[in-house]
Each structure stands twice: as C-alpha cells, then as structure tokens.
Amino acid sequence: MAEFEPKIVAFLCNWCTYAGADLAGTSRIQYPPNVRVIRLMCSGAVDPMYIIRALIEGIDGVLIGGCHPGDCHYINGNYKARRRITILKTLLKEMGIDENRVWLRWISASEGQLFANTIKDIVTKMKELGPNPMRNYWGT
Amino acid sequence: MSKYFKLDVKNKKITESLNDFLSRLLEHKVVDVLLIPQRLAKSTVQTVIEDREKIKDADPLAPVIPVNSSIIAANLTRTTLNKKVGIILKPCEIRAFLELVKLNQAHLDNVVIISGDCFGTYTVSDYQEFLKVTDSKRASGDSFLQMVQSKGKVVPLRTACQICEYPTPQNAHISILTCGVDSVKEILLEVEDTLAEKLSPLSLKSASLPKKREAALLKIQKEKKKEREKVFKEIEKDVSKIENFISLFSTCIGCQNCRKVCPICYCEVCLFETNVLKYESAKYFRWAKKKGILRMPTDTLLFHITRMNHMITSCVECGSCESACPSKIPIGTIFSFLAGKAQHVFDYKPGIDVKDELPLATFKEEELEPR
Ligand code: SF4
Ligand code: SF4
Ligand code: FES
Numbered sequence: 001m002a003e004f005e006p007k008i009v010a011f012l013c014n015w016c017t018y019a020g021a022d023l024a025g026t027s028r029i030q031y032p033p034n035v036r037v038i039r040l041m042c043s044g045a046v047d048p049m050y051i052i053r054a055l056i057e058g059i060d061g062v063l064i065g066g067c068h069p070g071d072c073h074y075i076n077g078n079y080k081a082r083r084r085i086t087i088l089k090t091l092l093k094e095m096g097i098d099e100n101r102v103w104l105r106w107i108s109a110s111e112g113q114l115f116a117n118t119i120k121d122i123v124t125k126m127k128e129l130g131p132n133p134m135r136n137y138w139g140t
Numbered sequence: 141m142s143k144y145f146k147l148d149v150k151n152k153k154i155t156e157s158l159n160d161f162l163s164r165l166l167e168h169k170v171v172d173v174l175l176i177p178q179r180l181a182k183s184t185v186q187t188v189i190e191d192r193e194k195i196k197d198a199d200p201l202a203p204v205i206p207v208n209s210s211i212i213a214a215n216l217t218r219t220t221l222n223k224k225v226g227i228i229l230k231p232c233e234i235r236a237f238l239e240l241v242k243l244n245q246a247h248l249d250n251v252v253i254i255s256g257d258c259f260g261t262y263t264v265s266d267y268q269e270f271l272k273v274t275d276s277k278r279a280s281g282d283s284f285l286q287m288v289q290s291k292g293k294v295v296p297l298r299t300a301c302q303i304c305e306y307p308t309p310q311n312a313h314i315s316i317l318t319c320g321v322d323s324v325k326e327i328l329l330e331v332e333d334t335l336a337e338k339l340s341p342l343s344l345k346s347a348s349l350p351k352k353r354e355a356a357l358l359k360i361q362k363e364k365k366k367e368r369e370k371v372f373k374e375i376e377k378d379v380s381k382i383e384n385f386i387s388l389f390s391t392c393i394g395c396q397n398c399r400k401v402c403p404i405c406y407c408e409v410c411l412f413e414t415n416v417l418k419y420e421s422a423k424y425f426r427w428a429k430k431k432g433i434l435r436m437p438t439d440t441l442l443f444h445i446t447r448m449n450h451m452i453t454s455c456v457e458c459g460s461c462e463s464a465c466p467s468k469i470p471i472g473t474i475f476s477f478l479a480g481k482a483q484h485v486f487d488y489k490p491g492i493d494v495k496d497e498l499p500l501a502t503f504k505e506e507e508l509e510p511r
Binding site for chain 2: 047048049052053056057058069070076079080082083084085086087088090091094095096097103104105133134135136137138139140
C-alpha cells in the first residue's frame with residue numbers, strides 16, 4: 001500500500017507567510033507538495049469556521065500563517081488570531097478531534113526556508129497522527 | 141455596600157406585597173417604567189409597564205423564562221434612555237445583560253436592575269404543567285416558592301437551573317431575598333447604597349440579613365454543584381468522542397432555534413443565514429463524491445462548532461438554547477460544559493464584572509505560547 005500522504009490546507013497572510021511561501025518557491029527550496037494554499041489579508045481574517053469546515057471534510061492538517069508579533073499590518077490581527085485559535089484548539093481537544101492538526105505559525109516574507117521547514121514538519125507530524133478520522137464520518 | 145429593608149407579607153401573598161413595592165417605585169419616580177413578567181392566559185410573559193395600576197397581575201417571581209429577558213432589556217436600552225427603566229431579571233439574565241453591555245448591544249445608564257434569589261425555572265411547556273397543579277388564583281411565583289421551601293417539587297426544573305452556579309443575583313441594584321428568609325411573613329430587599337437614598341420616600345423598614353441565610357444558600361449551592369458534576373460527567377462521555385458528538389446531533393433539524401434564542405448570539409444576520417452557506421449545485425455532488433455520501437441538509441456540525449467558537453467565552457449557561465430545541469438535544473448542557481473549558485483559558489467569567497474585557501476583544505502581547 002502506498003504511504004499515507006496527508007492533505008494540508010494553509011491559510012496564509014498576504015503580507016508575510018504568503019510572501020514567504022512565494023520566496024520558498026522562487027528560491028527553489030524543496031518542500032512536500034501536500035499543501036494547498038489559501039491567501040488571506042491577515043491571520044486575523046481566518047474565521048474558525050474555515051478551519052472547522054476543512055477538518056470536518058477530512059483534511060489532515062491546517063496551517064495558519066501570520067506575521068510575527070508586532071509586525072501585523074492591521075496592528076493586532078495576529079494576536080487576535082492567537083486567541084481564536086486557542087479557543088478552537090481547546091474545543092477540538094474536548095471533542096476528540098486532535099488539536100495538533102491545527103498549527104498557527106509566524107513566518108515572515110523573508111523566511112522562505114522557515115516556511116519550507118514548517119511544511120516538512122507538519123507533514124511529518126500528520127503522518128505520525130495518521131489520517132483524520134473525520135473523513136470516515138458523513139453524519140456531520 | 142448595600143442596605144437591607146423588609147416588606148411585610150400578608151396572608152402569605154408574597155407577590156402581592158412585592159408588587160405593591162414595585163408600584164411604589166413607579167409612584168415615587170424611582171423608575172419611570174418597569175420591565176416585568178405578567179400572567180397572560182396560559183403563560184407568563186414580559187411586559188413594559190408605565191401605568192402602575194397595571195401591575196396588579198404581575199408575577200415577578202414566576203418560575204419561567206419564556207424569552208431571555210436580557211434580550212428584551214437590550215432592545216429597551218440600545219439607544220439613549222430618557223427614562224429610568226427598572227428591569228426585572230433572573231440572575232442568569234443579568235449575566236447575559238452585562239455581556240450584551242460589553243458587546244455594545246445594551247446600556248446600563250438609567251437602568252435599575254431588580255432581581256432576586258432564583259430557585260429555578262421551567263420551560264414554557266413545563267410551566268403550563270406546573271400551573272395545572274397549582275392554585276390558579278395565586279401568583280405562580282408564590283406557589284413555586286412555597287413548593288420549593290416545603291421541598292415538594294412537582295415538575296423537574298430546566299437542566300440549566302438544576303446545575304446553576306449562581307442562584308443568588310450579582311450586580312442587581314435591588315435584590316429580592318427569599319432564601320433563608322421566612323418569606324411567607326416577610327421579604328428582604330438588598331439595595332445598593334446609591335439607590336437606597338432614593339428609596340427614602342417609600343419609608344421602608346430597615347432590616348438585616350438573617351443568620352440562617354448563609355447556611356440555606358450554601359445548601360442549595362452544594363446540591364446544585366453535586367448535580368452539575370453528575371450532569372457534566374455524563375455529557376463529557378458524549379462530547380469527548382467524535383462519533384458520540386455526531387450522534388448527539390443526529391436529531392438536529394437545523395432550525396437554529398438554539399441560536400435565535402441565545403442572548404449572546406446578537407448578530408443582526410447570522411453567518412449561517414447568509415449566502416455564504418448556499419452553494420452551487422455542483423458542490424453538493426463534489427462533497428458526496430468525496431465521502432461517497434453526504435448528510436442533507438449539510439453543515440450541522442459546522443454550524444454548532446462555529447457558533448461555539450464565536451460566542452462560547454460569553455456563554456452564561458442560561459440554557460435558553462436547550463429549552464428551545466424541538467429535538468431535546470442537551471445543547472445548553474454541552475455549551476455549559478465546554479464554556480467552562482474555554483473561559484478557563486482566559487480566566488474569564490461572563491457577566492460577573494462589567495469591567496472584565498471580552499476575551500475575544502482584547503489580547504496580551506505575551507500569552508498562550510507555545511501555540
Ligand atoms: S449558548 Fe445556550 S446557555 Fe449559552 S448563553 Fe446561549 S442560550 Fe444561554
Ligand atoms: S434548536 Fe436543536 S434542532 Fe434546532 S438547530 Fe439547535 S440543536 Fe438543532
Ligand atoms: S497582516 Fe499578517 S497577520 Fe495580520
């Protein structure tokens with residue numbers, strides 16, 4: 001049987017992590033092709049609903065990428081994202097959905113290598129966790 | 141600090157003497173209008189009273205919350221008030237009201253909050269059952285008080301009330317104290333200092349807290365705490381496994397009553413009623429293809445888990461959602477259980493102190509690491 005290849009969705013801030021991903025691409029830094037990128041204007045624009053939707057559909061891992069603390073273009077979107085994601089992870093944990101499937105990371109426009117490494121790490125970790133059991137449930 | 145006064149009760153007519161007091165608040169312009177529960181045929185509903193003659197059939201201690209009064213109070217105070225409004229709220233409704241104040245949906249200026257010890261409430265349909273077994277000539281609040289104080293419970297209370305942590309009001313300007321008070325003879329009023337002066341034209345008799353009150357309160361709190369632990373242990377089993385969670389919501393018909401009646405869900409238009417969740421036909425078939433099968437209508441869990449994420453730090457555990465659920469899903473219990481977990485992260489208790497900032501409206505630069 002072929003090795004399990006986790007599917008990852010990445011919600012990336014336009015100003016930092018998205019540009020970081022771009023840099024990783026243009027600098028030809030290798031990283032696993034498991035990730036689908038969705039660009040948003042700020043990590044603070046990620047409604048938990050998007051993440052919940054992805055997890056319910058059976059996505060194995062979710063990355064939310066934002067600017068480093070102090071660097072958010074909307075001043076505090078990333079700090080607010082951190083609170084929202086904390087609530088989400090607290091609830092997921094209680095519901096028996098592994099909260100380690102959700103990653104919030106600060107990656108700047110110049111950190112192409114960090115972006116690539118983060119993707120490698122999340123893919124490795126999701127391989128350890130195995131497929132998201134939600135993919136087997138349709139009664140959602 | 142507060143001052144204590146007492147009202148004499150004649151012929152065990154607790155509500156009558158309370159209503160007399162409330163009407164005198166209107167007479168002496170302590171308040172210009174009152175938001176107060178009133179008997180209406182088979183139920184008790186909230187009313188706004190200007191004319192103090194109309195207070196006769198008021199039933200301020202009625203054990204029922206037809207619509208969470210904090211929502212009504214928010215409607216009445218949303219814009220600047222040129223009247224002094226007295227609003228009668230149960231303790232959980234005060235907490236919801238304070239959250240709505242923080243959410244900029246309600247205002248405290250010119251508001252006098254009147255509340256009282258709460259021994260619990262019924263759903264509207266259980267309340268009708270309760271009325272059937274009580275003396276129809278008495279105020280339902282009187283029958284209920286007597287029933288709980290003589291330990292004869294007929295119809296079980298709403299779960300939220302059975303597990304309530306705050307049976308006595310906080311942040312009320314006037315609290316009607318009946319617990320540990322010989323309420324067939326007298327009612328105790330706890331009045332906030334600043335308001336006490338304004339009550340002087342009413343020439344109320346001053347009083348002090350009876351010694352037995354503390355023990356009586358402790359007893360209730362202990363009972364409720366025990367029940368709370370039991371109920372939470374049960375619900376944890378259902379919540380903590382995703383297949384059980386799905387099973388909990390297998391009877392959900394997607395009516396969104398739980399959201400519509402929730403005092404905290406104040407959004408003018410809920411995201412879940414917008415076009416964001418109306419999809420092109422092809423999308424359903426794509427989803428169906430993915431898992432081979434798709435539950436219709438879609439988005440049951442998405443709705444509940446998203447709603448939770450949006451508002452759970454402010455959930456005051458009033459149980460209004462559960463009372464409104466046609467499928468009898470223990471939705472309020474689920475929210476209460478999970479609210480505790482989420483609120484704990486921010487050391488936040490909703491509706492207790494109006495100065496405590498909403499967890500989602502603020503942040504600290506250094507916190508919640510590692511993520
Ligand atoms: S979620 Fe339910 S228990 Fe919590 S505030 Fe809303 S109606 Fe009340
Ligand atoms: S009130 Fe009950 S049936 Fe209606 S949406 Fe809420 S949980 Fe589902
Ligand atoms: S702009 Fe990048 S996180 Fe806000």
